[in-house]
Structures are given as C-alpha cells and as structure tokens.
Amino acid sequence: MSFERILTLQQILASENNFIAKNSEKILIEYAGNKIGKYLYKHFRGKNFLFICGHGNNGMDGKIASNFLKKKKQVSKIYEVKTHKSSKYLESYLKEFDIIVDSIFGSGLNRELRKIFKKIVDLINDSEKKVISLDIPSGIECDTGKILGNVVNADITLCMGFFKPAHFLLPGKKYCGKKKLIRLNLKAPKRSFPKIYLNSSKIFNYLPKFDIDVNKYDKGHVLVIGGEMAGASRMVAIAARKIGCGLSTIGILEKHLKFYNRLETGTIIQTLDKNLFEKKDVLVIGPGLGKTFEKNLILNLIKKFKGPIVVDADAISIFKNNKRLIYDILVKKKDIVLTPHEGEFSRLFKYTSQSKIQESFNATKLIRNTILFKGNDTVISFKNQNIWINDNATNSLATAGTGDILCGLISGLLAQKMNFKKAILAAVFIQGELSQIENNLTAEDFLRSIPKIFLRLKNNN
Numbered sequence: 001m002s003f004e005r006i007l008t009l010q011q012i013l014a015s016e017n018n019f020i021a022k023n024s025e026k027i028l029i030e031y032a033g034n035k036i037g038k039y040l041y042k043h044f045r046g047k048n049f050l051f052i053c054g055h056g057n058n059g060m061d062g063k064i065a066s067n068f069l070k071k072k073k074q075v076s077k078i079y080e081v082k083t084h085k086s087s088k089y090l091e092s093y094l095k096e097f098d099i100i101v102d103s104i105f106g107s108g109l110n111r112e113l114r115k116i117f118k119k120i121v122d123l124i125n126d127s128e129k130k131v132i133s134l135d136i137p138s139g140i141e142c143d144t145g146k147i148l149g150n151v152v153n154a155d156i157t158l159c160m161g162f163f164k165p166a167h168f169l170l171p172g173k174k175y176c177g178k179k180k181l182i183r184l185n186l187k188a189p190k191r192s193f194p195k196i197y198l199n200s201s202k203i204f205n206y207l208p209k210f211d212i213d214v215n216k217y218d219k220g221h222v223l224v225i226g227g228e229m230a231g232a233s234r235m236v237a238i239a240a241r242k243i244g245c246g247l248s249t250i251g252i253l254e255k256h257l258k259f260y261n262r263l264e265t266g267t268i269i270q271t272l273d274k275n276l277f278e279k280k281d282v283l284v285i286g287p288g289l290g291k292t293f294e295k296n297l298i299l300n301l302i303k304k305f306k307g308p309i310v311v312d313a314d315a316i317s318i319f320k321n322n323k324r325l326i327y328d329i330l331v332k333k334k335d336i337v338l339t340p341h342e343g344e345f346s347r348l349f350k351y352t353s354q355s356k357i358q359e360s361f362n363a364t365k366l367i368r369n370t371i372l373f374k375g376n377d378t379v380i381s382f383k384n385q386n387i388w389i390n391d392n393a394t395n396s397l398a399t400a401g402t403g404d405i406l407c408g409l410i411s412g413l414l415a416q417k418m419n420f421k422k423a424i425l426a427a428v429f430i431q432g433e434l435s436q437i438e439n440n441l442t443a444e445d446f447l448r449s450i451p452k453i454f455l456r457l458k459n460n461n
Contacts, residue, residue, distance in 0.1 A: 004181075005188050006196040006389060007162040008357075009107055009142040014189040015161065028184070029057055032160055033064020035182050036134060039158060040065065040101075041072050048075030050097035052090070052124065054104040054138075055081075061134055061160070062103025087119050094127040102131060102152045104138040107164055113139055113149040121150040135160040136167070137175045144355045145172030145377070153177075161186040163198060168389045169356055170377045194361055199380070199390040203425045204457045208244075208416040216246030220415025222408075223280040225272075225289065225301060226252040230259040232288030232313065232404045235443060237267045239408025240284075242450035243430070245415035248408075251276050272297075282308050282411040286315030287404045293318060299329050308335040308414045310407050316340050320347040330367040335420050337370040338363075339407060345373055357387055370424065374403065378428055382421055392432035401443025406431050409450070430454060 007015065019028055040049065051066045053059035062078070069076040077097070079090055081104055094100065102124060104117065113121065121139060124131060131154050136142060139151030145166045157176040159167055161184040166172040210218060222240040226233035237248035249268040252260060260269055270276060277283075283305045285298060291314060298315050316338060319326045326348070330336060338348075345351055349363045360373045360381035371381045376397070378390040409427035414420065433453045434446045 003202060004198040005162055006165060006198055007188060008165060011189055011192045012107060015186045019186055029060050030064055032184055033061045034068050036061055036065035036158060037068025039182060041069060044099055047098040049099050049101055050093055051078045051101045051103055053078055053080050058103050058106030058134055062101055081120060087123060090120060091123055094123060100124055100127060100129050100131045102133040102138050106135040107142040109148060118150040121152050125153045130155050132156045134158050136164060140166045140172040142166050145169030147171055151175045156180060158182050165357055168377055168391045173377060193385045194387045196387045199388045199425050199429050201457055203422055203429060206419060206422045207458050208418045219244060219246035220281040221247040221279055222282050222411045222415050224250045225285040226250040227289035227293050228256055228259055229288035229290060234264060235401050235404035236284050236287050236408040238264055238447055239405045240412035241266060242447060243409050243412035243454055245412040277305055281415045284310045284407050284411045286312035287407055289314035291318060299325060302329050308420060310337055310411050312339045312407050316344045317347050323348060327367060330369050337372055337424055339372040339374060341374045361387060372424060380424060388425055390428045390432055392429060394435040396435045396440055399442055405443060405446055
C-alpha cells in the first residue's frame with residue numbers, strides 16, 4: 001500500500017533536477033503552470049483572476065497559468081512584484097478581481113520578507129477576496145513551517161508535485177487553508193532520508209482480526225502504572241478496552257490505593273508485586289504518576305518488562321535533570337514509544353522550536369526508539385528513519401485527558417498484536433477523528449465515541 005509522501009526542500013530539488021536532466025526546466029515549468037491553469041479553470045470558471053508574481057519559478061508558474069486562462073477566455077491579469085515599484089497600484093487592482101493568486105515565493109524562501117513584500121502580503125490579506133497560493137503561501141519556510149516576517153493567509157494552497165512539511169507543521173499550516181495536491185511528473189528521490197509520510201485512514205487495512213472463538217486473553221492485556229492522580233491511569237485503562245483489548249489492569253503502590261476507590265467496572269487493580277507482569281502484553285507508564293514518583297522504580301519497570309511500552313507524561317518529565325538515566329535504559333530496549341507534548345519534549349531533549357521533524361528525528365536517534373511528538377501537527381519518528389505527520393486533528397483535543405486516551409488507544413491496539421508502527425499510526429489517526437465530532441469537547445466525550453469511530457474506519461477499509 002502506498003502512502004502520500006512529503007518531501008523536504010532538498011528532496012524536492014533532487015526530484016526536480018532528476019526530471020530536468022531527462023527533459024528540461026522549461027518543460028517542467030510549463031507543465032506545472034498549465035496544470036495550475038487547468039485546475040483554476042475547472043473549479044473557478046467565469047471568475048476573474050489577479051496573479052501576483054515574483055521573479056522565481058513560482059512566479060513563472062503563475063504567469064503560465066494566467067496565460068492558460070486567457071486562452072480559455074477568462075479574465076486574468078499579471079501583477080509583477082518589483083522591489084522598486086510602489087504597491088499603491090496593487091491596492092486598486094485588488095478591488096477589480098474575484099480571485100487573488102499568490103505566486104510570489106515558493107518553497108525556496110529562506111529569509112525574512114523585505115518591507116515591500118510585507119506590505120504586499122498585508123494588502124492581499126486585507127483584500128477580503130478568495131486567495132489561492134501556489135505551492136506554499138508566500139512567507140513560510142518549507143521545512144519548518146516558520147513564518148518569515150509576514151505570510152499570505154490562503155483559502156486554498158495548490159501543493160505542487162508533492163506535499164511539503166510546511167503544509168502540515170505549525171504555524172505554517174494555519175495559513176494554507178484547504179490543501180490540494182497538483183501532481184506533476186516528478187518522482188521522489190530513492191535514496192533520501194528521512195522519508196516523510198502523511199498519516200491516513202489507509203492504515204486501517206492492517207487492523208487486527210479475530211475468529212469467532214476468540215477470548216479476552218487473545219485480545220490482550222494492558223498494564224497501566226498508576227500514581228496519585230488516578231484519573232489519568234483510569235482514562236488509559238478505559239480507552240484501551242474501548243479500542244478492543246481484552247483486559248486492562250492498573251498497577252499501583254499500596255500507598256496510592258486510597259485514590260482508586262471509584263474504579264470503572266471492568267478495570268482491574270493490582271499492587272506492584274512480583275506477579276505484576278504476569279500475562280500482561282503492553283505496559284503504559286507515566287500518566288498520573290505525579291512528580292514525586294520514584295525514578296528508580298520507573299527505570300526498573302521499563303527495564304524488566306518484555307513487551308511494548310508506552311512512556312508518557314510524568315515518566316518523561318521526572319527525568320528533566322537526570323536525562324542520562326532514562327537514555328541508558330531506552331537504548332537497550334525495543335518497541336518503546338515516547339509520547340511527549342512540547343513541554344515534556346523540551347524537558348528530556350534539546351528543543352529549539354525550529355524544526356519539529358528534525359528534532360523528533362534527532363531524539364529518535366538518541367534513544368533508538370520511537371518519538372510521538374504530540375500537537376495539532378503530531379510528528380511520529382521511527383528508528384528506521386521513517387517519519388509520519390498527522391493532519392486530521394482539531395483544537396478540541398486541547399483538553400485534559402486526551403493524551404491519556406492516546407496512550408490507551410496505542411496500548412489497546414498493541415495488546416491485540418497489531419504491528420508496532422501501524423498501531424501507533426492508527427491510534428493517532430483515530431484520536432484525530434474523535435476530535436472531528438462536533439459535540440466532543442471533553443475527554444469523557446472522546447471515550448464514548450471510540451467504538452463508533454473505530455468500527456466506522458474498520459468497515460470503510
């Protein structure tokens with residue numbers, strides 16, 4: 001099964017150079033421009049267009065598209081951006097056209113916009129017209145999503161050839177609007193790393209299947225280590241069973257028993273004794289542990305458990321000043337996924353907030369295990385140098401407990417013997433789909449919707 005590739009700037013250049021070597025740059029630019037023109041003609045026939053063009057290949061694409069539309073008897077005008085030219089003429093032009101096409105800068109922009117370009121971007125954004133950007137909205141850095149001084153706020157972005165990281169990484173993704181991939185005759189370079197993919201519902205072709213004689217032990221047993229904040233571990237345990245695992249147990253210290261008086265029916269409580277790991281398939285450690293949980297106990301549990309492990313929340317943050325302790329354990333294990341949000345990531349790894357992809361990739365190399373860097377632009381970095389970006393989440397996930405639910409979804413799928421990588425990708429996608437339900441506002445809402453979303457995705461694939 002093929003998944004949508006996302007190419008970095010250097011990978012895009014390599015792809016284009018391979019095409020040019022066999023054809024020519026002129027053929028590539030003309031092909032791209034005509035594809036843009038065909039899209040605009042098909043979807044916006046009868047509208048009139050103002051193409052605001054820079055001096056690079058992105059501007060050339062816009063000019064060719066404009067000429068294509070003119071041949072189709074559409075009203076289309078080209079406004080060339082010149083640093084010495086006043087922007088006052090543009091302000092009057094903007095009032096005359098239905099659709100503004102931003103073809104000022106493409107994926108190669110790597111420096112802050114000059115004053116004249118910032119002014120032009122402001123005029124575009126203030127025009128109250130439909131804005132379509134070619135490749136990437138002008139003002140966004142391709143590989144990071146960083147805003148370079150100012151940015152066009154597009155309603156639609158026509159992504160040329162391949163998706164780029166900036167289409168999915170914050171803050172850039174906020175300005176892309178609806179993303180439409182315009183396929184060109186380009187091929188992804190074969191020997192280029194990391195390989196970046198867009199997560200999608202295609203992953204559900206790999207969901208676990210069971211015969212009618214299945215029992216609860218066949219569907220796996222999730223062990224969650226609980227702490228003083230019982231709500232978090234309870235969320236994990238419930239979500240794991242909602243996604244289909246057979247049993248879930250919360251393992252706790254005796255001193256924490258008092259926090260677990262009102263436990264959900266179906267969740268098992270067990271003290272941390274010598275039989276703790278017996279018949280347990282997946283371990284989740286971190287949610288609700290509390291900042292005073294003993295570090296050595298966390299390390300010993302991770303070290304001794306033989307199956308897949310999900311490490312989250314306090315089991316990450318607690319090692320802020322003792323990073324090497326947990327690094328040394330993680331590098332010796334396999335099938336471990338760390339699921340930090342930005343704050344937790346910055347406590348355990350170097351974080352510059354420049355490139356979420358590169359920093360996830362570096363962290364994976366450091367611990368030789370999987371990093372799931374949460375956010376509206378979740379990045380999942382696997383140790384085989386494959387990176388995935390998830391793009392179906394909404395801001396309703398910004399509420400307490402959703403991170404715990406994600407741990408439950410991952411562990412519940414892993415307990416059912418789903419492939420390690422595919423279980424993580426499926427869990428992240430399911431959580432994104434949960435956030436799309438209009439009335440889901442709290443973690444409790446998300447929990448109730450898990451079976452519905454899971455069955456819908458399973459049946460559709």
